[in-house]
Amino acid sequence: MEKNHMSGMLDHLKTRISQSGAITVADYMFECLTNPEHGYYVHNEPFGIFGDFVTAPEISQVFGELMGLWAVHQWHAMGKPKLFNLIELGPGRGTLMSDALRVANGLPEFIAGLNLHLVETSHRLCNIQKQALAQFKPTWHNDISSLPDGPTIVIANEFFDALPIHQLEYTGNGWLERRVAVIHGQLAFTLWPLQFPIDAHVSLTSRQPSVGDIFEISPESCKIISELASRFNSQSGYGLFIDYGHSRSGYGDTLQAVKAHAYADVLMNPGDSDLTAHVDFGALSKAATTAGAIAYGVKLQSQFLKLLGINERTDALSAQATPDQLVQLNSGRDRLIMDDQMGSLFKVLAIVDPDLPPPSGF
Numbered sequence: 001m002e003k004n005h006m007s008g009m010l011d012h013l014k015t016r017i018s019q020s021g022a023i024t025v026a027d028y029m030f031e032c033l034t035n036p037e038h039g040y041y042v043h044n045e046p047f048g049i050f051g052d053f054v055t056a057p058e059i060s061q062v063f064g065e066l067m068g069l070w071a072v073h074q075w076h077a078m079g080k081p082k083l084f085n086l087i088e089l090g091p092g093r094g095t096l097m098s099d100a101l102r103v104a105n106g107l108p109e110f111i112a113g114l115n116l117h118l119v120e121t122s123h124r125l126c127n128i129q130k131q132a133l134a135q136f137k138p139t140w141h142n143d144i145s146s147l148p149d150g151p152t153i154v155i156a157n158e159f160f161d162a163l164p165i166h167q168l169e170y171t172g173n174g175w176l177e178r179r180v181a182v183i184h185g186q187l188a189f190t191l192w193p194l195q196f197p198i199d200a201h202v203s204l205t206s207r208q209p210s211v212g213d214i215f216e217i218s219p220e221s222c223k224i225i226s227e228l229a230s231r232f233n234s235q236s237g238y239g240l241f242i243d244y245g246h247s248r249s250g251y252g253d254t255l256q257a258v259k260a261h262a263y264a265d266v267l268m269n270p271g272d273s274d275l276t277a278h279v280d281f282g283a284l285s286k287a288a289t290t291a292g293a294i295a296y297g298v299k300l301q302s303q304f305l306k307l308l309g310i311n312e313r314t315d316a317l318s319a320q321a322t323p324d325q326l327v328q329l330n331s332g333r334d335r336l337i338m339d340d341q342m343g344s345l346f347k348v349l350a351i352v353d354p355d356l357p358p359p360s361g362f
């Protein structure tokens with residue numbers, strides 16, 4: 001069955017390419033991840049030791065708990081609105097939000113006022129989120145366009161790395177776009193004339209490109225940040241975005257496929273491995289400020305979590321933990337904050353309504 005679904009995706013891509021020509025890396029990523037019949041998130045259970053990768057909320061409950069404290073702090077900073085939206089983009093198994101709301105449960109006013117909104121494309125994951133978060137009666141959205149107005153707190157962990165990127169390659173004669181073609185019956189990269197101007201994007205980098213340099217852009221990510229930022233400019237709001245990536249725009253090919261905790265070829269077995277790219281936080285910050293919000297950060301995950309109290313919270317839980325739990329709590333904490341693990345590869349950006357005070361942890 002696994003094999004049928006994989007070759008179904010390959011056949012689908014080959015048909016699409018034979019009909020309309022080589023597709024952009026962005027279209028390739030989008031198809032591989034979210035195609036409703038063959039997409040990765042639609043079929044696979046990506047999370048956990050038996051899955052393909054482990055995310056921060058699945059590593060330690062403390063991660064989601066700290067996000068809950070952060071949300072409560074920002075709700076206070078907004079003047080404790082009687083009704084507000086708590087929004088998560090790409091909630092996965094719902095673990096972050098259920099840990100966050102467990103700690104917030106001690107605050108009846110916060111719980112009574114919150115409207116929980118989840119932005120998720122995978123029906124399979126929506127069902128898992130439904131079980132994890134039923135008591136908070138969430139509303140699901142396919143994208144951010146249907147989110148309601150009003151004071152808002154947005155959280156997203158490892159969401160932007162899954163959004164499509166375009167890859168541009170510098171040649172002696174300027175920039176071309178990398179596309180996915182079928183060559184001798186196999187998927188292969190090819191170069192194609194650019195369909196959009198690139199100057200504004202590349203001007204974010206600090207050096208002139210050399211032949212072969214790759215520059216990645218994610219118009220979809222920038223559009224989401226820009227829409228949230230302009231919303232925060234007219235309505236009260238805080239947004240928190242955590243992901244792996246770089247603080248400043250630069251050159252490099254970061255498209256990667258991961259299957260069973262190991263890197264795979266990005267063009268092999270489409271739809272069967274997770275496909276991500278590093279997030280360009282420089283570009284996201286610029287999109288946010290251009291749209292009228294204030295961008296805070298970009299901070300290293302280790303700094304951010306320490307400021308929020310990861311050590312204190314882990315110690316407090318450790319005091320009542322069994323020996324097994326103690327090992328898990330400490331190794332989880334280390335994984336999240338050690339520089340050779342997730343501590344410095346992962347970055348944190350906050351975007352904020354300019355009339356509101358700086359967010360906690362920045």
Ligand code: SAH
Pocket residue numbers: 033034041047055056057058089090091092093096119120121122125142143156157158159162163
């Ligand atoms: N935040 C979770 C899951 C990260 S995986 C965690 O930290 O564990 C990425 C999540 O984003 C998945 O839930 C996936 O289904 C969702 N997703 C991917 N592309 C999306 C898109 N274009 N729109 C909405 N959700 C998307």
